[in-house]
Structure formats: C-alpha cells, structure tokens
Amino acid sequence: MKRSLINYCLHLADNAHILCHQNAAWCGHAPIPEQDIALTNISLDLIGQARNFYQYAAQLINEENPGEEPATEDSLAYLRDVTEFKNCLLVETPNGDWGQTLLRQFIFSNYQYFLYRQLVKSNDEQIAAIAEKSIKETTYHLRWSSEWIIRLGDGTEESHERMVHAIDELWPFTGELFLPASYETDCLEAGTGADLEILKNNWLEKTNEIFSEATLSIPEKSFAQKGGKEGRHSENMVSLLTELQYMQRAYPGCEW
Amino acid sequence: MDISENILAEENIILELMGTINDPEIPVISIVDLGIIRSVKIESVFPEVEGKVTITPTYSGCPAMDVIRTEIKMALLEKGYKKVEIISSLSPAWTTDWMSEEGKKKLKAYGIAPPLDQEQVCTPEIFQENRAIECPQCHSMHTRMVSKFGSTPCKSLYQCEDCKEPFDYFKCH
Numbered sequence: 001m002k003r004s005l006i007n008y009c010l011h012l013a014d015n016a017h018i019l020c021h022q023n024a025a026w027c028g029h030a031p032i033p034e035q036d037i038a039l040t041n042i043s044l045d046l047i048g049q050a051r052n053f054y055q056y057a058a059q060l061i062n063e064e065n066p067g068e069e070p071a072t073e074d075s076l077a078y079l080r081d082v083t084e085f086k087n088c089l090l091v092e093t094p095n096g097d098w099g100q101t102l103l104r105q106f107i108f109s110n111y112q113y114f115l116y117r118q119l120v121k122s123n124d125e126q127i128a129a130i131a132e133k134s135i136k137e138t139t140y141h142l143r144w145s146s147e148w149i150i151r152l153g154d155g156t157e158e159s160h161e162r163m164v165h166a167i168d169e170l171w172p173f174t175g176e177l178f179l180p181a182s183y184e185t186d187c188l189e190a191g192t193g194a195d196l197e198i199l200k201n202n203w204l205e206k207t208n209e210i211f212s213e214a215t216l217s218i219p220e221k222s223f224a225q226k227g228g229k230e231g232r233h234s235e236n237m238v239s240l241l242t243e244l245q246y247m248q249r250a251y252p253g254c255e256w
Numbered sequence: 257m258d259i260s261e262n263i264l265a266e267e268n269i270i271l272e273l274m275g276t277i278n279d280p281e282i283p284v285i286s287i288v289d290l291g292i293i294r295s296v297k298i299e300s301v302f303p304e305v306e307g308k309v310t311i312t313p314t315y316s317g318c319p320a321m322d323v324i325r326t327e328i329k330m331a332l333l334e335k336g337y338k339k340v341e342i343i344s345s346l347s348p349a350w351t352t353d354w355m356s357e358e359g360k361k362k363l364k365a366y367g368i369a370p371p372l373d374q375e376q377v378c379t380p381e382i383f384q385e386n387r388a389i390e391c392p393q394c395h396s397m398h399t400r401m402v403s404k405f406g407s408t409p410c411k412s413l414y415q416c417e418d419c420k421e422p423f424d425y426f427k428c429h
Contacts, residue, residue, distance in 0.1 A: 034402055034405070035403075037405050037406065037407070038403060038404065038405035041405035041406075041409055042405075044315070044317040044318075044319075044409055045315060046317070048315060049316045051316070051317070052346065113380060125347075128347065129345075129346035129347035129349075130316075130346060132346065132347050133313070133316055133346045133347070133349045134316055136349060136378075137409075139379065140378050142380045143378060143381070143382060143384075144404055144405075146380065147382050147383060206380075210382070213382075
C-alpha cells in the first residue's frame with residue numbers, strides 16, 4: 001500500500017506540475033495582460049500544489065528507504081526520467097491556440113475540483129490537508145476557465161470554430177482521467193484516494209452545463225488515449241521535460 | 257513566577273516578536289495581522305526556551321512563504337531562541353477571515369482594498385455578481401473588476417470608475 005500511496009502522490013503532483021509548466025509558456029504571449037497574469041497565477045497555484053504532493057511523496061519514500069540518498073521535492077521534480085512521470089496525457093498536450101489552452105484548463109480544473117472535493121475526506125491526513133488547501137484555489141480556476149469556454153464558444157464564428165477544433169483535439173485525452181491506474185484502485189480501496197466513477201459523473205454534468213451554455217457539444221466518439229498514468233507518454237512530453245529539467249541536468253544541485 | 261507563568265510570558269514575547277515581521281510583498285501588514293501565525297507554543301523554558309511556532313501558507317504557491325519562514329527564523333535567532341521550531345500546517349486552510357481588523361485598516365491606508373467577509377468566497381458558479389468594492393483612494397463604490405487575478409495570488413485587479421485609479425483588492429479566500 002505504501003508504494004501505491006507514493007505513486008498516487010506522484011501522480012497528483014505530476015499532473016499539477018506539468019500543467020503549471022505548460023501554462024507558464026503563455027507568460028508574455030496571452031491576448032491581453034490581464035489574462036496573461038491570470039494564467040500565470042494559475043501556474044503559481046499549481047506549482048504550490050505540486051510541491052505539497054512532492055514533499056509528501058519524498059517523506060514517504062525516505063521512510064521506506066532509510067539508508068539511501070534522501071529524495072526531495074526537487075529530485076522528484078527535476079531528476080526523474082520521462083517513464084517515471086505519472087501525469088495523465090491531457091496535461092502534456094501541446095498548448096495550441098488560446099482556446100485549446102483554456103479548454104485544457106477547464107477540463108483539468110473541472111476534474112481537479114471534484115477530485116479535491118473527495119480527497120478532503122481522505123483517511124490520509126496529509127492528502128486531506130493538501131486537498132483542503134488546494135480546493136479554494138481550484139475553485140477560482142474552474143470558474144475562470146468555465147467563463148472563458150462560454151465566452152469563446154458562444155462568441156464569434158471564428159472563436160466558436162476554434163473551440164470545436166479544440167474539443168476534437170483534446171476529447172480523446174479526457175477518458176484517461178477516469179480510468180484508474182493500479183495505485184488509484186489501491187488507494188480507493190484503502191479509503192485514501194478518490195472514486196473515479198463518481199468523479200466522472202460530476203465532471204460530465206459540469207461539462208454538459210458549461211458546453212450547452214457555450215453552444216458546444218460533447219463528441220459522440222469515446223475513444224480514450226491512455227498510458228500517461230503508467231509512464232507511457234507522448235513525444236511532446238520528452239521535449240517538455242528536456243526544457244523543464246534542463247537547469248538541474250546541466251548544473252546538478254544548482255541554486256539561485 | 258511559577259513555570260506556567262514563565263511559559264505564558266515567553267509565548268507572549270514571541271508572539272509580539274512575530275508582530276514585528278511584515279509580509280514581504282505588502283510591507284505594511286504583519287504576519288500576525290495576516291493570520292499566517294497560527295500558534296506559539298512553548299514547552300519548556302529551562303535550560304533553554306523550547307517550543308514551536310506554527311505557520312500556514314496563504315496560497316499553496318505563494319513565494320512570500322519562503323521569505324517569511326526565513327525572516328521568522330532570523331528574528332528568533334537574533335533574540336536567542338535557538339530551539340524554537342517553525343512548523344508549517346495546511347489544515348485548517350488559511351482564510352481571509354483570519355485577517356485582523358487592524359490589518360484590514362492598514363491595507364486600506366496602503367491603497368489595497370481589504371477583503372470582504374467570507375460569504376464572498378468563490379464558488380464555481382459562473383458570472384457571479386460581485387459585491388461592490390470600495391475604492392481605497394476616493395471611497396467611491398462605483399468600481400469594476402478588471403481581472404480576477406492580480407499582481408500576487410492573493411489579489412484581484414480593480415479600477416475606480418470615478419477617480420479612474422486602478423487598485424488591488426485583497427480577494428476573499
């Protein structure tokens with residue numbers, strides 16, 4: 001169970017960390033300064049959440065392996081290889097245009113909001129505490145991204161078309177969110193993790209509500225790309241990690 | 257004085273010391289006024305003062321927290337407290353309700369609109385009506401939100417429709 005709990009924490013941390021990195025690439029490029037600030041603020045919240053989960057994972061790993069070089073939040077974030085990352089494929093998809101980045105944020109915040117709603121009741125005190133802390137931040141993200149989906153979907157002809165395209169691009173990556181990896185099943189059985197079946201229903205209901213307001217529709221095909229949670233990632237993840245980890249790989253242990 | 261009085265006295269001294277440390281990004285308000293200091297618990301005073309200062313982050317990723325932690329450590333060491341630990345606690349989660357009235361006054365005088373009470377805490381419902389925020393410059397209630405997200409995670413960006421000044425609002429959390 002301890003191994004599953006560690007993997008579960010890494011999965012939650014990696015999701016937040018990778019999306020944080022991706023959103024941060026918009027810094028200086030968003031359509032107007034206020035939205036640039038919004039997206040980077042969301043990145044800041046996500047890196048904070050990732051740090052809390054990495055710190056907890058490091059603590060659990062070090063309890064398991066007392067004699068070894070201790071793991072730290074930094075070693076977990078910057079020195080693991082691509083196949084060790086457990087984030088879902090959604091967060092590593094390319095940023096695309098503004099609409100696609102915002103749709104990815106909405107899909108993820110909607111998922112994360114209902115995930116944390118369950119995790120605040122986790123029997124693991126630290127996971128419950130991190131969820132309690134994070135859900136207030138995620139609520140802002142969900143509200144902000146929901147409003148953008150409506151603004152763009154029910155906006156101009158061009159913004160609507162771009163949203164339809166974004167849905168086509170990203171929909172195949174939504175299924176994986178609700179397909180449990182073995183560590184998620186273990187953590188659910190232990191009373192520590194979230195029930196993805198319930199989560200999926202909450203998520204779909206909210207997606208339906210926002211999409212119908214936005215004059216958008218959910219695709220009928222339900223093919224799901226999967227593997228990210230088990231360390232099988234897309235090509236984009238490799239270049240993304242190369243950039244993200246560059247400094248620690250080139251100058252191990254560097255600080256500023 | 258018996259031991260319990262000594263302990264209480266030390267706790268008060270340390271709490272007062274914490275009150276002299278200001279938030280690095282909003283240098284007019286102390287970390288006690290902000291509600292970041294959750295408790296000061298002294299366990300023994302002899303041969304050395306030993307105990308814990310418990311702090312809680314405002315936002316998970318707020319970079320000010322690392323600076324605040326260092327400043328607390330420095331302040332304690334300067335006064336000779338070598339065995340007072342700093343503990344970080346996430347639960348219960350920080351809320352703007354913990355900000356003192358004194359702190360809210362200081363914020364306003366500094367030009368940042370203080371948070372409203374907690375009923376304003378954000379829910380995911382879209383396009384909510386926001387309660388009017390008073391302009392800290394001219395006190396007009398005729399203001400508008402420019403962006404939910406501002407210069408730091410704890411603030412939103414507003415503009416006054418009367419005096420036209422942009423200002424920060426310390427958002428409810």
